[in-house]
Amino acid sequence: MTEPELVTQIHPLAQPALIVLAGATGDLGHRIAQHLLQRGARVRALVRPGNTKPAVETLRQQGATIVEVDFNDVGALTYACVDAACVVSAVSGLRDVIVDLQTRLLDAAVAAGVPRFIPSDYSIDFTKLPTGSNRNLDLRREFGQRLDGAPIAATSILNGMFMDLLTEQAPMVLFGVRRVLYWGSADQPLDFTTIANTAAFTAAAALDATTPRYLRVAGEVATVRGLQAAATTVTGRRFGRLRAGSLWLLKLMIQATRRLAPAPDEVFPPWQGMQYLHNMFTGAPKLAPLDNARYPEIRWTPLREVLATVP
Template sequence: MAGATGDLGFRIAQELRKRGATVRALVRPGSTKPQVASLREQGVGVVEVDFNDAPALTQACAGAACVVSALSGLREVIVTAQAQLLDAAVAAGVPRFIPSDYSIDFTKLPEGSNRNLDLRREFGRRLDQAPIAATSILNGMFMDLLTGQAPVILFKIKRVLYWGSADQPLDFTTIANTAAFTAAAALDPTTPRYLRVAGEVATMRGLQAAASAATGQRFRRLRVGGLWLLKLLIKVTRRLVPAPQEVFPPWQGMQYLHNMFTGLPKLAPLDNARYPDIRWTTVQEVLVANLATAQHAR
């Protein structure tokens, strides 16, 4: 597996071990991340390999039943490094490949509407041409972001911020649930090209109700404007703060929200029931846990 020292990748590796799988994590030579030692302690085989060394990367993939990627980055990672990993997997005779998608359904979005998802679509075209069975995991937005990076639920002013319609269904899944589902899919040789899951499908009215129930306080909705306004804000923000080398600059998150609010990348049908042992976490549960953590830290 590639990307096992990141948050999602680390959890995927843990979930694979819980399911009794033999896991091999590919890490950069000389990596000093604390996750490397933790992976070893949990029985994960750690292989240091330079992705530019094709023979070594092929050897690192040898004997695997499935290569799982949880790499995060821009073109040099999502397209170039994953292509190197894909070529090595094919050369090693690995039968299956799970790319680092973990997102809304970008196959339904127009080109240019989301830089990071355009890169995944580009790699997906290459993956579809390779002689290997591929499965992308699509999980909507990480539910965990609702209490941090995604400025939707605003606790200080007790508002739920949105653009467009308050009745647009949106897909949310926790990182933990995404990791568990990915691990189950990696050990399932019958997976199709795409698997779609959502821990909860919620409208802005639903998020409002979840925030009110979690806090015991009344939250209101705050409609900033139509989607045209959000699109304009994205354009202005990207011009003022381009940050082309950042994976998640402010305008990138805004693009993701715009995509979701349009309804175009809505996940359907959902495959939540494919692995019955997974219990899906709700938005309210995430908010309650976040509040408990915040109170404990005081």
């Protein structure tokens, strides 16, 4: 027996870390899986039985192990979590998902002896917000309390508003009229991060055994004036500002919209997005200190690059 063979027998070559990922067929989760694979991790993606989304086959072809599992069955989830270095959640939904499903996933991770858990937070700093100011973030706070009481190391990724939404569901930048829409002060610093950067950072954190309870990142911190300047630069046409009113008025609008169109079963009804903007413009959930430099290989996408993608 040669010396290298003997050494290998005495000290078996360490396998790449195994990360169990829930929510891998969503946009963010799919990107997290891809970044984990790029970093050499083994990925075990948990999907519901019969899931036929194209992302499932894509992940399988890229090297992820696809495991169909009943998310209501803690025993099945526990078996699916065996040998994982970290369980990462990127699920999306209301109480039945953010609190109930994630609690079962947490119980399974603990039962399987998984050392670390990353919950599906990916938001502004809800730890600084009063209860009742944002329904979806209240659910994350509630689950976070359960997570803090569990015998497992936890890390929440807080990343501000997804920058991608500025040109989609949260159109603060109004290209048609060349205005930046806002409430309150045009000088309030706001945190923005792309979905891609959030996924890359989450993947790095999942493979980092030394992460603290919270990590905060922002691809760019900008005021409304900064958004105005970025839009002007990328389009070559001057953008102005459109102040819709005070934060007090926005709060009244949220209450009225929620009363007229409650949509309690929708994850992102119109009033939910308004709550998020109200939170941001108060300045209360501002992310600080930022942990952008923790993984220096990540290049943070600036606002102007996202705005430049609008036709």
